[in-house]
Structures are given as C-alpha cells and as structure tokens.
Amino acid sequence: MTSEPKTLAIVGAGAKAVAIAAKAAELRAMGVDAPDVIAVERSGVAANWQSGGGWTDGNHRLGTGPEKDVGFPYRSSLVPRRNGELDERMTRHSWQAYLIATGQFAEWIDRGRPAPTHRRWSQYLRWVADDIGMPVVQGEVERISVSTDDGAERWSLHTAETTVHADGVVITGPGQAERSVLPGNPRVMSIAQFWHHAASHERISAERVAVIGGGETAASMLNELFRHRVSTITVISPSVTLFTRGESFFENTLFSDPTGWTSLTLSERRDALARTDRGVFSARVQDALLADDRIRHLRGRVAHAVARDGRIRLTLSTNTAGEAVETVHGFDLVIDGSGADSLWFLPLFDQDALDVLELGMGGPLSGELLQESIGYDLAVTGVHPKLFLPGLSGLTQGPGFPNLSCLGMLSDRVLGSDLTAAQPVASFARSRLDEETR
Structure with a gap:
C-alpha cells in the first residue's frame, strides 16, 4: 500500500524550484515516489530574471553557461540501476531541448553559443515549468509557522489569500531588491x-x-x-x-562536482569561496x-x-x-549594489518556528551557525520539519548549490531527503520552552 505523497513547498518559482519540480515530475513518470512540489511565488515563474523583478533589466547576459540548465550535471543518484533513464528524461527539459522546440537551436550554434539574456533564460525556465505543469500558488509569503496535522509537525506558509501546508520547505531567491543605505533619498x-x-x-x-x-x-x-x-x-x-x-577548468569543477568539498577544512573552503564566488567579478x-x-x-x-x-x-x-x-x-x-541579505527569510518565521530552528540547531540563530548547520540534503541539520536552505549551503556542501552551477545535483539532494521526522521536534521544542518558562 502506497503512503500519501509528502508535500514540498518552495518559496519562489525560480531556477531551483523549476529544477526540483522537473525532477520530481520525471520520478513520478517512472513510477518512483516523489513529493508533490508546490511553488509559492508573488509574481510569476522566473520573475527575478525579468525587468519587473528588480534584479535586472532582462537585457544583460547570463553569467553561467546555459548548458548548466535544470538537469546539469546529469549524474542522478536517486534511483539505483535507473539513474541513466532519469538523466535521459531530464534532457527533455534541457536548454538545447528548449531551443529545438522553439526553432532557435541552429541560430544559437551558428552564433557561437552565446550566453542568453536574462529575459531569454526566464523564457526557458517558464517553458520547463509549463511543460511539467508546475503548480504555483500566487502570493507573497507573509508568515511561516509550524502546525500539527494528525500528530505530524508541518510547515505552514501564509499568504494574504491562502495557507500552504508542507512536510518540507525550500527557501530560494535573494529576497527583496529595494533596500539601500539611505532609503527615500533621490540621490x-x-x-x-x-x-x-x-x-x-x-x-x-x-x-x-x-x-x-x-x-x-x-x-x-x-x-x-x-x-x-x-x-x-x-x-x-x-x-x-x-x-x-576563477573560471578555469579546476575552479569550475568545484561547482559541478563537489565530491571532495567536505574533505577540505573550513578555512580552505572559505578561501575557495572567496576566490571563485563571493565578492568577485x-x-x-x-x-x-x-x-x-x-x-x-x-x-x-x-x-x-x-x-x-x-x-x-x-x-x-x-x-x-x-x-x-x-x-x-x-x-x-x-x-x-551590495547584493541580497542571505537571511532575508528569517523575519517570516513566527516565534514558534524560530524556536524550532534554535532548539534544532542547539544555539541562537545566526548566519554563521545556519551555514555550518546545512547537511548533505541542503537542509538544516537537526530541524524537523525539514527546512532546505540551498542559498546558505556553499560552505558545507559546495559553491555550486547556492547558484545555477549544479541544479540537477541540487534537485537530487533535496528530493533524496527523508521528509519524515523520526521525532516531532517541534513538539519537543515547545515542551522545552514550557519547562524553561516555569
């Protein structure tokens, strides 16, 4: 007897959400259990790659090669003896497949495989999302809480119009682009x-x-x-x-294949990130x-x-x-242009949800502790329900996961995670808090 599929909610409908939803769809098509993936998005699919999203005018070129698409690097590890089949299915959602389907492949080749504009990349992501019928709940997440459903702890994502309940949540996106050092000044x-x-x-x-x-x-x-x-x-x-x-073969390999990443010391990892990803042009x-x-x-x-x-x-x-x-x-x-606040999502969590995070991690919330707590599945270790933070996973899991460099591997890590908590940690957290306040 097959159990009810779990629900994985993703805040934001960008490249990471599309990659996870596409692989989940292909797993189900193969008869393999996969969670129902729902994106919660205030604008539309790939909105941040369009002029209205606040992060681009849509005309600038993608910094990452478009071949690093939603299935890259096409080395799935979710279905023993059938991973090759899964990779073949994912090629149907590749950048080249999009160009062929839209009659642009020959021109792209003849022009020397140029990097697409941000607008064209958003069109590709929307093409994939439409092809798999990715469910998108329209609305901005205003609050994240923890609820109990049949004894199981779940996340609840509240928008102005609806509430989405999920067994796991993936936070994506850079947050809002409106902040500045002197808000309201025309200069x-x-x-x-x-x-x-x-x-x-x-x-x-x-x-x-x-x-x-x-x-x-x-x-x-x-x-x-x-x-x-x-x-x-x-x-x-x-x-x-x-x-x-750094953009040589050796630096790029760190993004596509983080196999040896965890064998490095934290100091070595920070040095590699500084040279290849953060604060560099x-x-x-x-x-x-x-x-x-x-x-x-x-x-x-x-x-x-x-x-x-x-x-x-x-x-x-x-x-x-x-x-x-x-x-x-x-x-x-x-x-x-100082960029996004990596912890932009924390104000969304209500106090009970913050208590779950702090007690699960064993300390007060901080950016450093969160980064060091990200496990193999890109979720915060010790926290249930599962909270996936790929944007903070570079330090512990490899520099490709926070960006577009290994979306196929990112989807493997998330979908391969066990969304079932052995112990309802949220209930335990509340009992601990009750004891502390007596």
Whole structure:
C-alpha cells in the first residue's frame, strides 16, 4: 500500500524550484515516489530574471553557461540501476531541448553559443515549468509557522489569500531588491530602482557615482552604467582590490562536482569561496572595467551615509594595521549594489518556528551557525520539519548549490531527503520552552 505523497513547498518559482519540480515530475513518470512540489511565488515563474523583478533589466547576459540548465550535471543518484533513464528524461527539459522546440537551436550554434539574456533564460525556465505543469500558488509569503496535522509537525506558509501546508520547505531567491543605505533619498538608488531606470531607458547623468559592492550583482550594474553619462565611477568594497572570478577548468569543477568539498577544512573552503564566488567579478566584466578609465576602487565598508550640501557623504570604515580607520567621501549619486541579505527569510518565521530552528540547531540563530548547520540534503541539520536552505549551503556542501552551477545535483539532494521526522521536534521544542518558562 502506497503512503500519501509528502508535500514540498518552495518559496519562489525560480531556477531551483523549476529544477526540483522537473525532477520530481520525471520520478513520478517512472513510477518512483516523489513529493508533490508546490511553488509559492508573488509574481510569476522566473520573475527575478525579468525587468519587473528588480534584479535586472532582462537585457544583460547570463553569467553561467546555459548548458548548466535544470538537469546539469546529469549524474542522478536517486534511483539505483535507473539513474541513466532519469538523466535521459531530464534532457527533455534541457536548454538545447528548449531551443529545438522553439526553432532557435541552429541560430544559437551558428552564433557561437552565446550566453542568453536574462529575459531569454526566464523564457526557458517558464517553458520547463509549463511543460511539467508546475503548480504555483500566487502570493507573497507573509508568515511561516509550524502546525500539527494528525500528530505530524508541518510547515505552514501564509499568504494574504491562502495557507500552504508542507512536510518540507525550500527557501530560494535573494529576497527583496529595494533596500539601500539611505532609503527615500533621490540621490541613492537601490538595486530595484537602478534596474527600473535601465529598463525604462532613462539615462543617468551624474559627475561622481559610487557603486557599493564587489560581487556579481554590482558587476552587472557597472556593466550597464558604462552606457550612461557619468564622469567617474567609484566601486566601494571591503576587499583590497576588485578580484576576478576563477573560471578555469579546476575552479569550475568545484561547482559541478563537489565530491571532495567536505574533505577540505573550513578555512580552505572559505578561501575557495572567496576566490571563485563571493565578492568577485566575472572575467567578462573585468575586461570591460579595464577598458574604461572612469572606474576607480575604494576599499572599505559603508558605516554611515548622510545627505549634505547636495551630495551623499559616505563614511567608509577600513582596518589598517589592526586599527579601524574612517574616511568620508562625497558623491553625486550612490547605487547600493551590495547584493541580497542571505537571511532575508528569517523575519517570516513566527516565534514558534524560530524556536524550532534554535532548539534544532542547539544555539541562537545566526548566519554563521545556519551555514555550518546545512547537511548533505541542503537542509538544516537537526530541524524537523525539514527546512532546505540551498542559498546558505556553499560552505558545507559546495559553491555550486547556492547558484545555477549544479541544479540537477541540487534537485537530487533535496528530493533524496527523508521528509519524515523520526521525532516531532517541534513538539519537543515547545515542551522545552514550557519547562524553561516555569
């Protein structure tokens, strides 16, 4: 007798959600048990790859090769003796399959296999989602709580219109793009405001422009800013210079095949992440920077921002010879491209849900503890119901999981996880809290 399928809810309907839903659909088509996958999305499938999502104008090129699609690297490990069949089924949802189905394959080959625009990538993801009939609940998750259903603890995702109950939750996406160092000031742009200008073809005209951030989010904004009427562009980041992302075979292998990742020390892993993923620009963007003499770099973290005398004055803090040094710099326009808050989702959890996390991990919530608690299945170890945080899994599981570099392996890890908790940890958490408050 087959048990009722579990439900896996995914916050966001981007590439990770589509990859997981596609593999789950193919597993069911093979007669293999797989959870029902439901995405909860405030806009639409692949919204963050379109101009309305706030993270791009849709015209910039994908930084990762499109062949690293929803099935890559096509080394499934979920169905013994049938993994080859599963991989073959997943090729039906590949980037090449999309191009063939839409009559674009020959042109793409003849043009030298160019990286697609973000808009084209979003069209590919929507094509896959439509093909598998991915269920999407329209609405923004406003609160996440824990509920009890027939004695089993489940997550409850609350939107303004509905509530989705799930045995496991996957958090995806970078959060909101509207934050900035000085909200409400017209001389300070958030990521979303910048891309809104770009998408509406509004030219930015300013003498001295500062871009905060040294990662790929800031890099894509710089790539766009070259086209605007600005005299100088100062990139502000904590690193000593603007580093180029390692893109040789050896670095790329870390993303596609993290087999040896866990054998590295934490120090070695952090060093590898710093060299290949975090706070680095792609080689393509660095080439553009070298060719433009308007670009400057300032080392430091923005400690304070204030509007004064028609300018934005940024106080930068740097550590020089073991001492904190602060300097003040004035700009006509500041663009905050410091990227996403990796813990953007925590305010969604109500107090009971936060208690489940803290007691499951054995300590107060922090970004560092969460990162170090991510297990093989990309879920927080010791926490039930399962909470999958692929965006924080780079340190413990490999640098490819937080981004687009191994979506097929990511779906394997998540779908291979046991969503059934041996012990209802949430109930245990509440009893512990009751004892502590007596």
